[in-house]
Amino acid sequence: MTSQNVEITAENAAHVLFQERLGGWPPSTFGAKLLDLWTSADTTNAEQLARAFPGHAAAIALVKSGQPGIERLRAIADGSSDRFVTGGSAAPSVDLSEWANNLATDGLEPSANVLNIDGDDKPIVRLHMAFDPDMPERARQGFGLALAQVMADGI
Structure with missing residues (x-):
């Protein structure tokens, strides 16, 4: 990256x-x-x-x-x-190097899928996902469904 x-x-x-x-x-x-x-x-x-x-x-x-x-x-x-x-960073003073290094070390690839939870006038939570490149699409979808269920149950 x-x-x-x-x-x-x-x-x-x-x-x-x-x-x-x-x-x-x-x-x-x-x-x-x-x-x-x-x-x-x-x-x-x-x-x-x-x-x-x-x-x-x-x-x-x-x-x-x-x-x-x-x-x-x-x-x-x-x-x-x-x-x-x-990089168009939302907060240029935030050091994202550890996060990027962890992704690279773990061999994960960032996904284009992002989950935003909105508050009154702005997002209050933003979850970016990264997956193993060999993880099947069906497993990724299963993860998404499980996460949706956790959220629906009221974290």
């Missing part, structure tokens, strides 16, 4: 802040429709949007990371902060 720097332009930052009613300034018609689309996208489509618009994806991730991310995004919008984040 490689890591790259993603630039969040002042416009990306301001437009995402505006979309979330946190300041910023309004985007163009296209930008507004793009951000509206993003809010209704499922995980697969959101990942496709992130590949096409990495600056927007990184800005959205910063907003979702909470108050420190929002403050950083405001600083990017007003030109007083570095505009680059590593």
Whole structure:
């Protein structure tokens, strides 16, 4: 898994802040429709949007990371902060190296499947999954069903 720097332009930052009613300034018609689309996208489509618009994806991730991310995004919008984040990370100050090393050591591969549990206005839990590459799809589905049952039973 490689890591790259993603630039969040002042416009990306301001437009995402505006979309979330946190300041910023309004985007163009296209930008507004793009951000509206993003809010209704499922995980697969959101990942496709992130590949096409990495600056927007990184800005959205910063907003979702909470108050420190929002403050950083405001600083990017007003030109007083570095505009680059590593890999579009939601919280660039969080060290994910141990997590990545554990995945590599265990031979697990991250899955595109992500489970989000939403609170009032943002996700309160996000579960990313990684599986052994030789694990059959049927076993992965069984895991998902078992997890769903645990959640339905009220963790």
